[in-house]
Structures are given as C-alpha cells and as structure tokens.
Amino acid sequence: MIIVDAHCDTITAIMEKGEEFYKNTGHIDLVRLKKYDGFVQFFAAFISPAHAKMGALRRAADIIDKLYREIEANKDDILLCGNYNEVISAAERGKVAAVLTIEGGDALEGSLSALRMLYKLGVRALTLTWNYRNQIADGVADACTGGGLTPFGKEVIAEMNGLGMLVDVSHLSEAGFWDVLNISTAPIIASHSNAKKICNHRRNLTDEQLLALKKNGGVTGINLCPDFVLSDGKASIEHVIKHIEHIISLTGEDTLGLGADYDGIDTTPEGLEGVQCINSLLNELLKLNYSETLVSKIAGQNFLRVIKNVLK
Template sequence: MKIFDAHCDVLSKLLENPELDFVHERHRLDVTLDRMVEANIGVQNFAIYLSERMSRQFQFVLDSIDLFCQRILSNPQMRFVRSKNDLRRVAAEGSIGAMLSLEGVDALQENLANVRILFYLGVRSVGITWNYANWAADGVLEPRRGGLTELGRNLVKECNRIGMILDVSHLSERGFWELAELSNKPFIASHSNVYAVRQHPRNLNDEQIKSIISSEGVMGITFVSPFVDAVQPVAIDKLLPHIDRVCSLGGSRHLGLGSDFDGIKEWMIGLEHAGKYGQLVELLQKHYSESDVKRFVYGNWYDFYSKHLPDGQAN
C-alpha cells in the first residue's frame, strides 16, 4: 500500500550535517531512500526547517532547496512534484514524488517577494510559524498567545493569490482562527494530533479540526510521541484514538499522515523510522476498512493536492 507523508525534516539534518548519506544512512536519518523504497512511500513532502542560528537568513532556505535538488532529486527514483500533472505522473509510473514545504517564514524577512520566489522554485506549502513568534504571527508556545500581525495577514492573502497552500501546524490558536477567517482557500495541518485525546499545545481542538474539514483541507496525524500520549514510551496503537476522533468529527476524508520523521527526538514503538510504515498499515487494517486505510495513508493527501496544486506540465 502506497504512503503519502506530508512532513519530514530530513533536509534540516542534511543542511546541518552535509556528510550524511540520504540513500543509505540508517543511524542518524529516519527517512532515507532505502527506507522509502522499503515502505512503498509514493509521495514525501520535505520541509525546509532552519535551526535558530539559521532561521532569519533567506540564503539558508535557498541552500536547502539546492540540497533537495542535489541530494534527493538526483536519485533516479525521485520526481519533483510541483503541479497536478507531476503528481499524476508519479502515481502512474511508480516513482517517488518529492514535494517542498517551508516550516516557519522567519527567513522571508517580511518580504513577500521571497514567498513568490519560493513558489517559482517549487515550494507548495508554507507553515507561518514554528513554535514561537516571528514577524507574521505567534506560534503555539509564545506566552502572549497573539495571532497574525498585519504583515502576516498580507502573507495569507498573497499565499491565497499565488496558490501557496497554508499550513497551520505550529500556529497559535488565535492565529489559526484569524487565518481561517481570512483565507479564501483550503488550508492544512501537515503534522498535528488531537487535543481531546492528548492535551498538548501542538495538538488541535475539535473546533479547529472541524474548521479544517469545512475548509476542505487535510490534517496529518504525526508520530511525535509526546503529541500522541502522556505516558512514554508510546506504542503504535496509541495513534488509533486520534484517528477515531477525527473520523467522529466527519474527517475520514480529511485525515492523512505527517510523520515529522527527522524532527522527532522520542520515537514511537513500531514507528522508529520511515521503513516501519508497514506495521502502521497492518494495524490500521485491523480496525478500518481497506478503502479507509488507503485514504488515510495515501488517498486523502493525494486527492487534496490533485485539486490544489497548480496546473502544469510534468517534469
């Protein structure tokens, strides 16, 4: 069964540690080409995430895109997905689709030209914040719990205009609701879980989840152990209450996966790296119909992006 993973941080590790081998590294990378093939990953979204020492320099965003091209797209199994036609092509030919997203707009330096440049370069979604405040909005751990700034509101409007998909994972709750009111396009939460199941600030409450559903967006269940359960270590079956809750809110067609592999410090038992997706599929098949499982692990993200990526020729 094919997998569509909406978020991993392997680019950040490659940027910080150029010696790492994306193809074969099994000690310091969760996502490698070998493991992607092993797990039958059909599409992987690679996040551009910058550490604090790099976070305000646009050059490091460009360096991350260069790494993506040189170290990931250079492998013949990989195909860059920037358009609807690209997505259809990877599905038809059985190659692995690679997408680009930005996690936190700090490095855009309050300049909307930079978000347009990233769109020209193939970035297709933007998370406005990481956990703390930047020039556009507050993140979920910012103590003042503010929302969007005026510049952040302009960013939302510009992303809507050019077709850049907005990602609310990490955004403060007030920022979430301001974005939901302002945006005229569907939005996503690439890697967030359910607050009603695990009361963690990075998780979304029921009303937020229903808002994503009503916008025709998708929510990616993530494998970060503290977001899943309070008692550590966390077994893989603890994901089921999160999935059940989203489905109970009407989200069975708005639910996907957003692993956060390579951004994880505490791994779930049975999901220690991308090669373990088969165990998740087997678990889901014991609790849901085959058609539901296919939608959860691949189809819902595929359907969303096949509607909301730009038109264009396959590469």
C-alpha cells in the same frame, strides 16, 4: 495505494550530519521509500530559532539546494513535484514524488517577493511559524499573548492562495489558526498535528479546530512525536491509533492523513521507528476492521485531494 507523508525534516537532518539521501542513519532514506509502490514525501526546509533572526532566507536556500542536489544524484528514483499531475506521474513512473516545503515563515524575512521567488524554486507549502513569533504570526509558544496573524501575515495568506500554495497551520497559535480560517479562500493543512483531546499538548488541535478544518476542506497529518501522542509513558502504535480514532469519530473520513515528522523528532512510538514502518500502522488499521477505502484515505487520498484542489 499511494502514501502521502506531509512532513519530514530529513533534508535538514542529513545536511547537518553530512549524510546522503539514498541511504542514511535517519528515519527516511530512498532505499526504504523505494519499497513502496507509490510514495509522496513532503520535505521541509526547517528554519530553526538559531537561523530565524538572521540569515533565515539563506538557510532556506541552503536546505533547498541540498534537496536539489540529492534529487539530481538520484533522478531515476525521485522527482520534484509541484502539482497533482506531477505527483501522479511520478507514482506511475515508479518514482518517489518529492514536495518541497518550508517550516517557518521567518524564511520570507518580511518580503512577499521572497515568497514568490521561493515558489519559483518549487516551494509548495509554508508552515507559517515554528513555535515562536515571526513577521507572519504568533506561534504556539507565544499563544499567551493572544496574537494571531499580523497585517503582513494576512498578505502572505492572500499571496499563497493566489500562487496555489498550501497554507500550513501546524505550530501556529490558536488565534492565528482562526485568522487563517477566516481569510483563506482555499483548503488549508495542519501538516503534522494531533488531537488535543487525546494528548493535551500545545502542538495539538482542539476538537473545535478539527471541526473547522473539516468545514474548510483541509486535512491534518498524524504526528509521530511521542510527546504529541501520549502525555506520559512510552508511546506505541496503539496510542497513535487513539488519535486516529478520535479524529475520525469527530470529523469523519476526509480530514485525516499522515504527517510523521520523521527526522524532526528524537524518538518514535514503538513499532514506528522509521518510514519502513508506515505499512505497519496501515495494516494495524485494517486488522481493526477499518475499510480499505478509509485506510487509503488516511494513507494518502485525503492529502492528494487537497493537493489537487490547491497546488497549481
């Protein structure tokens, strides 16, 4: 069973803490990933608000450089992958498949040429906004304005479709979400977003959005941030499963995957304290009589389908 986690902030985190990827104090490291038979990890270069207004592209370059250096230091165990065939090859060779992403379109600094150069560096997905407005669109924190994609944002979607990049709508305003659905010619992803019906947080997706994602052929990744799992109280595996159950009952088997948000969250649900616990979640689904086929889809096959269809 190949597992795909569509979002983590591990490289940004270890860079800031002065740690290494092989073994560290965070939620994900190579020692733990190597215990899985096949693991595809999306690594985000996170453009924080502190860097968004000045030096965003340089910040992205610094984080990408850190990932490249960590992969070189551990090249026997991890491989940077740009398409489906490379991902499958890495798994067959017993290596972790790393997919490079950027969280925050601020990194483009309003330039399509920057997008094209980032693609050449290996970036294969772009989370269009973080929570706030940028040159591409409004984020969820600015949703009160009703703003969606800007004219530049529409150009970005078209360019990403042409390059073969995954358009990621997590953190995007709802108006921006609908703009993307109307424009994109390829399936999109919400790399780390849950169901708003279960937890009414601005970062989660409405039922209407989830159904539109199904029609588009896209996938959302279940986020383990406790605030997005449970409105109050201490989140657990059981609360995460409520989101899984709701999304599957609403959209069927093909729209759901994993987007843990490890190393981008301060706390985790009980029983899901790090990447070593992903199997605990999958095994709990099997205990609840989810079929092996369905669990395999949630674990990775749904995201692998989109990777195969979109990445070039």
